Amino acid sequence: MSDTSNPDHPMIYQVRLKGHLDDQWNDWFGGVTITLEESGTTLLTCQVVDQAALHALLRQIRDLGMPLISVNRVET
Amino acid sequence: MATQILATKLYAPVPRPGVVQRPRLIDRLKERLRGKLTLLSAPAGFGKTTLVTEWINADERPVGWLSLDEADSDLVRFLSYFVAALQTIAPQIGTNITNLLGSPQPPAETLLTTLLNDIAAIPGDFVFVLDDYHVLDSQVVNAALTFLIDNQPANMHLVITTREDPRLPLARLRARGELTELRASDLHFTLDEAAEFLNHAMGLAISPDDVAALEARTEGWIAGLQLAAISMQGQQDTTEFIKSFTGSHHFVLDYLVEEVLSRQPPHIHDFLLKTSILDRMCGPLCDAVLQDDGYSAEETLEGVRQANLFLVPLDNERRWYRYHHLFGDLLRKRLRQTAIVDSDELHIRASRWYEDNDFEIEAFQHAAAANDVERAERIISGTSVPLYFRGVAHPILHWFESLPSEILNASPSLWITYAWTLMAAHQSTQIEHKLQSAEAVLSGVEQDARFRDLLGNIAAIRAMEAAIRYQADTIITQARRALDLLHRDNLYIRTVVTRALAIAYQFQGKRAAARETYQEAIAMSDATGNLFVNVLATTGLGIIQTSDNELYQAAQTYKRVLDLVVDPNQPITCASHLGLARIHYEWNDLEAAQVYGERGVRLAHQIESIDSAAGGEVFLARLQLAKGNVPGALNLLNEVEEIVHRRGFAKQIPSVAAVRVLLCLHQGDVTTAAQLAQAHNLPLSQARVHLAQGNPAEALVALGSYREQIAAETWPDERLKVLVLLALAHHQDEELDEAITVISEALASAAPGGFVRTFIDEGQPMRTLLSEAAARGVIPEYTRKLLDAFPVEHRSSQPVSAQPLIEALSDRELEILALVAEGLSNREISERLFLALSTVKGHNRNIFDKLQVKRRTEAVARARKLGLI
Numbered sequence: 001m002s003d004t005s006n007p008d009h010p011m012i013y014q015v016r017l018k019g020h021l022d023d024q025w026n027d028w029f030g031g032v033t034i035t036l037e038e039s040g041t042t043l044l045t046c047q048v049v050d051q052a053a054l055h056a057l058l059r060q061i062r063d064l065g066m067p068l069i070s071v072n073r074v075e076t
Numbered sequence: 077m078a079t080q081i082l083a084t085k086l087y088a089p090v091p092r093p094g095v096v097q098r099p100r101l102i103d104r105l106k107e108r109l110r111g112k113l114t115l116l117s118a119p120a121g122f123g124k125t126t127l128v129t130e131w132i133n134a135d136e137r138p139v140g141w142l143s144l145d146e147a148d149s150d151l152v153r154f155l156s157y158f159v160a161a162l163q164t165i166a167p168q169i170g171t172n173i174t175n176l177l178g179s180p181q182p183p184a185e186t187l188l189t190t191l192l193n194d195i196a197a198i199p200g201d202f203v204f205v206l207d208d209y210h211v212l213d214s215q216v217v218n219a220a221l222t223f224l225i226d227n228q229p230a231n232m233h234l235v236i237t238t239r240e241d242p243r244l245p246l247a248r249l250r251a252r253g254e255l256t257e258l259r260a261s262d263l264h265f266t267l268d269e270a271a272e273f274l275n276h277a278m279g280l281a282i283s284p285d286d287v288a289a290l291e292a293r294t295e296g297w298i299a300g301l302q303l304a305a306i307s308m309q310g311q312q313d314t315t316e317f318i319k320s321f322t323g324s325h326h327f328v329l330d331y332l333v334e335e336v337l338s339r340q341p342p343h344i345h346d347f348l349l350k351t352s353i354l355d356r357m358c359g360p361l362c363d364a365v366l367q368d369d370g371y372s373a374e375e376t377l378e379g380v381r382q383a384n385l386f387l388v389p390l391d392n393e394r395r396w397y398r399y400h401h402l403f404g405d406l407l408r409k410r411l412r413q414t415a416i417v418d419s420d421e422l423h424i425r426a427s428r429w430y431e432d433n434d435f436e437i438e439a440f441q442h443a444a445a446a447n448d449v450e451r452a453e454r455i456i457s458g459t460s461v462p463l464y465f466r467g468v469a470h471p472i473l474h475w476f477e478s479l480p481s482e483i484l485n486a487s488p489s490l491w492i493t494y495a496w497t498l499m500a501a502h503q504s505t506q507i508e509h510k511l512q513s514a515e516a517v518l519s520g521v522e523q524d525a526r527f528r529d530l531l532g533n534i535a536a537i538r539a540m541e542a543a544i545r546y547q548a549d550t551i552i553t554q555a556r557r558a559l560d561l562l563h564r565d566n567l568y569i570r571t572v573v574t575r576a577l578a579i580a581y582q583f584q585g586k587r588a589a590a591r592e593t594y595q596e597a598i599a600m601s602d603a604t605g606n607l608f609v610n611v612l613a614t615t616g617l618g619i620i621q622t623s624d625n626e627l628y629q630a631a632q633t634y635k636r637v638l639d640l641v642v643d644p645n646q647p648i649t650c651a652s653h654l655g656l657a658r659i660h661y662e663w664n665d666l667e668a669a670q671v672y673g674e675r676g677v678r679l680a681h682q683i684e685s686i687d688s689a690a691g692g693e694v695f696l697a698r699l700q701l702a703k704g705n706v707p708g709a710l711n712l713l714n715e716v717e718e719i720v721h722r723r724g725f726a727k728q729i730p731s732v733a734a735v736r737v738l739l740c741l742h743q744g745d746v747t748t749a750a751q752l753a754q755a756h757n758l759p760l761s762q763a764r765v766h767l768a769q770g771n772p773a774e775a776l777v778a779l780g781s782y783r784e785q786i787a788a789e790t791w792p793d794e795r796l797k798v799l800v801l802l803a804l805a806h807h808q809d810e811e812l813d814e815a816i817t818v819i820s821e822a823l824a825s826a827a828p829g830g831f832v833r834t835f836i837d838e839g840q841p842m843r844t845l846l847s848e849a850a851a852r853g854v855i856p857e858y859t860r861k862l863l864d865a866f867p868v869e870h871r872s873s874q875p876v877s878a879q880p881l882i883e884a885l886s887d888r889e890l891e892i893l894a895l896v897a898e899g900l901s902n903r904e905i906s907e908r909l910f911l912a913l914s915t916v917k918g919h920n921r922n923i924f925d926k927l928q929v930k931r932r933t934e935a936v937a938r939a940r941k942l943g944l945i
Contacts (some may be wrong), residue, residue: 005453019327019328020327021327022187022327022330023329025409026331042327061121062210062239062240063120063401063402063405064329064405065119065120065121065122065297065299065329066327067404
């Protein structure tokens with residue numbers, strides 16, 4: 001579990017949503033890179049310090065009612 | 077102690093005129109009316125609340141409604157609101173649980189059982205709605221709700237709306253057919269509903285093809301359709317709008333909100349953005365936030381409502397509103413992107429308004445949102461009692477967790493407030509770390525009065541921590557340090573710490589110091605109006621007075637506690653009731669002892685997972701023995717012994733054994749009595765056993781060494797017990813002069829307190845000894861009184877042979893019966909027990925029926941025969 005809360009080794013997650021978000025959402029999600037994909041989906045690439053931060057991000061997505069397609073951890 | 081209840085959270089919304097009728101869903105909801113739980117689980121904007129509103133409005137059952145917010149993750153706050161919402165249906169319920177919620181650290185199990193009883197007591201079926209359950213983030217509340225659902229009385233139907241499935245045993249409820257679910261796939265608008273909504277409710281004229289296009293683009297998502305409809309109102313060419321909308325790759329919401337806002341006049345646009353920081357709003361609050369004399373917020377709110385801009389009323393008076401959550405979220409997102417508005421400033425204005433209007437939690441939340449640490453900390457400290465001690469520790473704790481350590485280090489008082497909040501939230505393991513962080517920062521600070529007060533706070537927290545763990549030495553060291561360092565005006569903390577210090581002295585048997593410190597704590601809490609500490613300290617004083625044989629003063633002190641709390645049925649008074657029971661026992665008023673004792677035990681069961689209820693039950697067993705009811709005493713003692721061993725109440729084990737010894741001696745089983753007295757190392761019991769064996773020399777040995785042991789302390793209560801047995805031992809040893817000398821000493825110390833049972837419980841040998849003392853003129857009046865108190869003849873110790881009852885009397889009925897036997901009239905009983913006269917008469921009828929008698933005197937006679945009193 002050591003890697004889940006070590007701020008020196010933040011984790012990167014990629015979250016894919018259905019629909020195109022405009023890039024004004026960047027500061028809403030806080031430090032998230034927003035990529036619009038041709039298939040009509042949006043890819044959020046985000047660095048989170050721990051699992052609690054990841055779940056907070058997922059809650060924000062939930063609160064917008066945006067359909068979630070996938071969540072992947074990117075190895076660094 | 078608890079904070080005020082906001083009525084807007086309990087307001088069950090009424091259906092808006094013109095909403096789309098959804099019979100297919102309403103029918104499904106009605107179908108399974110009798111199940112335990114209806115769950116509406118779907119993302120924002122699917123019309124969950126609107127549908128529930130429609131449904132319950134068409135249902136004839138009464139409805140309790142609770143709109144949840146994040147702060148309700150605190151179990152005490154959640155339950156306080158739960159009860160307040162139930163009281164909108166049944167105002168008479170909830171007294172017990174409200175008392176419990178006001179007491180410190182009530183155990184969850186007791187709270188929930190009390191709540192279940194309250195629910196079951198509500199006449200008739202009702203519906204209870206928990207709206208927006210997803211905002212809670214609390215294992216404790218999830219566990220509590222699971223317990224409630226598992227034990228749910230059949231008269232309640234629970235409804236939950238949420239954006240995510242709650243962590244409740246849904247699979248189990250589904251399998252048992254106790255759950256009705258509506259999810260996003262059920263809730264979204266069908267093509268027909270979309271057409272009805274757009275063309276009727278919103279007054280548009282849209283072709284079937286365009287409706288289909290909109291429905292497809294929004295996937296029946298109601299909030300999306302509503303935004304689209306608002307955008308199209310007043311537009312000539314709706315087809316063009318729909319074409320551009322459906323062609324866009326934008327996230328539907330971005331596009332629609334942009335459209336809706338761009339159509340508002342500038343002042344509405346401005347209003348919407350700025351007020352979006354408010355979770356709920358009223359005209360004066362909006363005025364305070366906007367600070368714009370150009371227009372009235374009251375009128376603008378009305379305009380926004382009429383424009384269908386997602387404003388949800390929170391009361392009947394068009395006073396409080398909130399934005400639909402989703403719309404509010406989107407407005408806040410846009411506010412953040414608007415560089416010209418300083419949202420921190422808006423939050424500070426809102427915080428000021430809330431503070432001026434005594435909404436401290438909201439004032440704190442906006443101060444925290446504005447990142448105004450100083451302001452937030454000041455509000456947390458409160459005007460008299462800190463906010464975290466008023467049932468809202470969780471939101472404050474969340475805030476502290478979010479603060480980076482640089483900010484906390486910049487102001488050491490923050491670390492200390494953090495530690496107090498952790499204590500209020502019962503998270504004691506993390507406290508020491510915060511205190512050490514505070515000390516680390518304080519080491520480099522100028523040593524002024526404030527610095528000393530902060531160090532005093534640190535010591536106070538350590539003292540309170542030690543008090544939870546009964547560590548007397550640590551309490552004394554830290555509490556003294558705290559009182560030395562704390563600012564003179566820091567009365568709240570000084571009072572709490574003083575009371576902890578008194579307890580520590582009491583733990584150590586230093587009664588004089590404990591007495592003095594309790595008196596200080598009482599004086600301080602009188603001055604500051606701290607009722608809670610006042611009750612605890614006064615009770616403590618009563619206990620000290622009792623052990624110093626000052627029974628009359630102690631009784632006064634305990635009665636003062638009952639006066640202080642106004643309603644003597646508050647659990648916090650349990651120790652005072654038990655104290656009064658013991659005093660009345662000593663005064664040979666056994667009926668009053670029974671009443672106080674039973675009430676004390678009942679109240680102790682309500683609050684405590686600790687052992688005072690068990691202590692009270694041991695007393696009740698002793699009382700039964702004194703009344704000659706040996707089987708009753710045995711039953712009670714067996715029950716309490718089982719509990720004491722099962723729950724590991726080590727402190728009660730010797731007192732159980734002491735009563736067991738008395739019972740064995742009463743039944744002539746000296747061998748077992750001897751074993752018990754030996755095994756538990758009880759010198760007084762050992763002396764009694766030796767006397768029963770006719771071995772006064774051994775008794776004198778046992779008493780002599782115990783007497784030396786207690787001589788070092790000044791313990792008048794133990795000393796009196798030793799003297800009484802010592803006198804009997806000398807008497808049995810045929811040293812009459814010595815016996816008279818010792819009993820004279822005992823009588824002299826017992827007379828001022830009016831002790832009776834300590835003497836007459838020793839039976840015939842004591843009667844003989846007292847007669848001889850009387851013949852020699854030892855304290856004649858008192859000795860005569862004691863001799864008169866011996867029973868005329870020894871009551872039979874054989875089990876009663878009367879017919880047992882077909883139906884046992886309830887605790888309440890026994891309580892009333894005891895008072896009847898005491899000779900009280902129905903009116904006196906109703907006053908003593910705080911019952912209505914008619915209730916007492918009702919109980920009497922039940923008692924008479926169960927005892928199969930017709931009159932009060934017959935009832936008393938039969939109850940005596942049965943050993944019930």
